Amino acid sequence: AQKITQTQPGMFVQEKEAVTLDCTYDTSDQSYGLFWYKQPSSGEMIFLIYQGSYDEQNATEGRYSLNFQKARKSANLVISASQLGDSAMYFCALREYGNKLVFGAGTILRVKS
Amino acid sequence: DGGITQSPKYLFRKEGQNVTLSCEQNLNHDAMYWYRQDPGQGLRLIYYSQIVNDFQKGDIAEGYSVSREKKESFPLTVTSAQKNPTAFYLCASSISLRVNTEAFFGQGTRLTVV
Numbered sequence: 001a002q003k004i005t006q007t008q009p010g011m012f013v014q015e016k017e018a019v020t021l022d023c024t025y026d027t028s029d030q031s032y033g034l035f036w037y038k039q040p041s042s043g044e045m046i047f048l049i050y051q052g053s054y055d056e057q058n059a060t061e062g063r064y065s066l067n068f069q070k071a072r073k074s075a076n077l078v079i080s081a082s083q084l085g086d087s088a089m090y091f092c093a094l095r096e097y098g099n100k101l102v103f104g105a106g107t108i109l110r111v112k113s
Numbered sequence: 114d115g116g117i118t119q120s121p122k123y124l125f126r127k128e129g130q131n132v133t134l135s136c137e138q139n140l141n142h143d144a145m146y147w148y149r150q151d152p153g154q155g156l157r158l159i160y161y162s163q164i165v166n167d168f169q170k171g172d173i174a175e176g177y178s179v180s181r182e183k184k185e186s187f188p189l190t191v192t193s194a195q196k197n198p199t200a201f202y203l204c205a206s207s208i209s210l211r212v213n214t215e216a217f218f219g220q221g222t223r224l225t226v227v
Contacts, residue, residue: 006155033212043201045218052213091155098210100171101146105155 002026004094004104011109013082020067021077021107023092029053031097034075036066039089039106048090051075082111115140119204119219126191126198126226134189134222136204142217144210145187149173150201150221159202162187163210191224199226 005024013019025034036048051059051066059066067076079086092104117138126132138145144163148156158171162181176195181187187206191198201223205216 031212033214035215043203043221043223045203045205045216047215047217050213050215095210095212095214097212100158100161100169100210101205101207101216102158103148103156108153 003102004092006092006104006107008107009105011107013079013086013109013111015084015111015113016081018078018080019082019109021079021090021092021109023075023077023104025073025075025092025094027073027094027096029096033095034066034068035093035095035101036064036075036077037091037093037103038086039091041088045091049077079109084111084113087111117204117206117217117219119202119222121222122220124222124224126224128226129193131190131192132198132224134191134202134204134224136187136189136219137185138187138206138217139185140206140208140217141184142206142208143184144207144214145181146205146207146216147171147177147179147187147189148203148205150203152201156203159189198224200224 032053034051038046049061049064065078089106091106120135146161147159160179162168178190204219207214207216
């Protein structure tokens, strides 16, 4: 079974607008972590934001925030005030207790000027 | 600077040959990973290691082998048994396998079979 599902293969957003990238996950563990990474065309993987399963507040890092809905098992990434440099592939990942990091299929984001 | 170094950046291999991809980290991390990425696809886990001299198969380990003789190094060998090895390979490390530990990635190696 898929641990991480990203249903949007590609997204477009107008510069300066906000965009939400969807991520749902599947785990029976109580303790787990959710991560978002950005991959520009150069191929490097850049860590953006982390949400722990026990965190009561949604995580925020600058223009990135994570809309965490535990009951629905979703961890959507919100990028505010999009910039041209935000154009990249975005991956959601899950780490269960004492375990490997599993990635979703990714969403390509294109920011239009 | 602390980080993860993968070499080479580009690698060409003839069919039937084994090839080894290098991954070195100076972050003093216990855990290391190898992922494979095909064009337009997500990352698939090949192998991971929690500590020296120990490693576990990931989701697509067939045709690959690894070693972890030193904490800093986690080389990946792509053997001739791997039917379709052309891909982008990413090495990563993390402090541990705890849920709140992010993974840091190298720059990747693009392997092409010619």
